[in-house]
Amino acid sequence: MFEQTGHAMIIGVTGAPGAGKSTIVDHFASVLRAQGKTVGIIAVDPSSAYSHGALLGDRIRMQRHHDDPGVFIRSMATRGKLGGVAQATLDIALLLDAAGRSVVIIETVGVGQDEIEIARLADITVVVLVPGMGDDVQAIKAGIMEVADVFAINKSDLPGADRLEQEIRAMQSIADEVGRANAAPVRRVVATEGQGIDELLSVISSLFQRQGRQSRRAEVWEFRLREMLREDLLAAIPQDTLHTHSLLVAEKKEDPYSAVNALKEALWPAK
Numbered sequence: 524m525f526e527q528t529g530h531a532m533i534i535g536v537t538g539a540p541g542a543g544k545s546t547i548v549d550h551f552a553s554v555l556r557a558q559g560k561t562v563g564i565i566a567v568d569p570s571s572a573y574s575h576g577a578l579l580g581d582r583i584r585m586q587r588h589h590d591d592p593g594v595f596i597r598s599m600a601t602r603g604k605l606g607g608v609a610q611a612t613l614d615i616a617l618l619l620d621a622a623g624r625s626v627v628i629i630e631t632v633g634v635g636q637d638e639i640e641i642a643r644l645a646d647i648t649v650v651v652l653v654p655g656m657g658d659d660v661q662a663i664k665a666g667i668m669e670v671a672d673v674f675a676i677n678k679s680d681l682p683g684a685d686r687l688e689q690e691i692r693a694m695q696s697i698a699d700e701v702g703r704a705n706a707a708p709v710r711r712v713v714a715t716e717g718q719g720i721d722e723l724l725s726v727i728s729s730l731f732q733r734q735g736r737q738s739r740r741a742e743v744w745e746f747r748l749r750e751m752l753r754e755d756l757l758a759a760i761p762q763d764t765l766h767t768h769s770l771l772v773a774e775k776k777e778d779p780y781s782a783v784n785a786l787k788e789a790l791w792p793a794k
């Protein structure tokens with residue numbers, strides 16, 4: 524199956540809760556379908572640990588695609604444990620890729636570090652910001668700035684879009700001064716009206732074309748291989764050996780460094 528992967532363009536859409544990510548993704552799907560492309564959508568939904576409403580909301584908003592086999596939608600609940608979700612998301616994205624979807628879209632709420640990891644899996648990441656939310660700059664500070672390939676200012680029908688755009692530009696020029704150039708293009712959209720969606724998608728496609736399919740993949744695979752290695756090594760250590768050393772460390776009969784050495788010894792006995 525792995526040989527069949529590597530054909531899809533993976534788009535990440537991230538941003539604050541309620542920024543309009545699902546509405547944008549929904550319109551992306553319509554535009555892509557009209558171009559004859561097949562679409563896979565993965566909605567990573569951290570809020571479903573607390574309320575199932577959000578999950579249902581996503582389904583309802585994307586309902587106009589529900590009887591189109593060209594659009595596959597999968598919601599992933601993270602149930603409070605984000606570790607491992609990035610891996611699971613990548614695996615599903617690869618599965619959709621292998622199944623022949625031309626575009627795979629990953630929607631994730633950009634709040635924590637783990638979700639930024641998910642955003643990094645994409646070939647092109649769109650960060651959705653909204654005017655007048657006050658926490659935009661916060662979100663940018665939290666590391667979202669670096670993962671953005673494109674900024675979408677959604678809800679541009681509301682006041683404050685100019686100011687937000689200026690704020691983004693100011694951030695970019697600071698990043699430029701400290702040598703972390705990020706001239707990600709900024710586009711305004713009104714997702715509810717479908718305004719600016721075509722333009723946003725064409726910016727995404729041309730960035731993807733320019734950067735080439737491979738540029739992100741080595742980074743993504745390094746991340747994935749690290750996880751696979753971690754899982755394999757942990758699985759190779761007998762559970763009771765790990766437990767015994769945990770007890771010893773807790774009782775201060777062994778220091779953690781010696782414990783790790785002893786565990787490595789269990790994996791690779793010295794000759």
Ligand SMILES: Nc1nc2c(ncn2[C@@H]2O[C@H](COP(=O)(O)OP(=O)(O)OP(=O)(O)O)[C@@H](O)[C@H]2O)c(=O)[nH]1
Pocket residue numbers: 538539540541542543544545546547577580584632677678679680681712713714715716
């Ligand atoms: N005024 C205005 N409202 C919008 C626009 N786009 C989306 N909304 C509204 O914003 C709300 C949230 O939209 P969603 O698409 O669910 O946002 P989301 O980012 O997917 O939300 P979560 O997945 O819950 O984080 C909905 O009530 C939308 O109708 C827009 O361009 N202008």
Ligand SMILES: [Mg+2]
Pocket residue numbers: 544545546581630
């Ligand atoms: Mg959503």
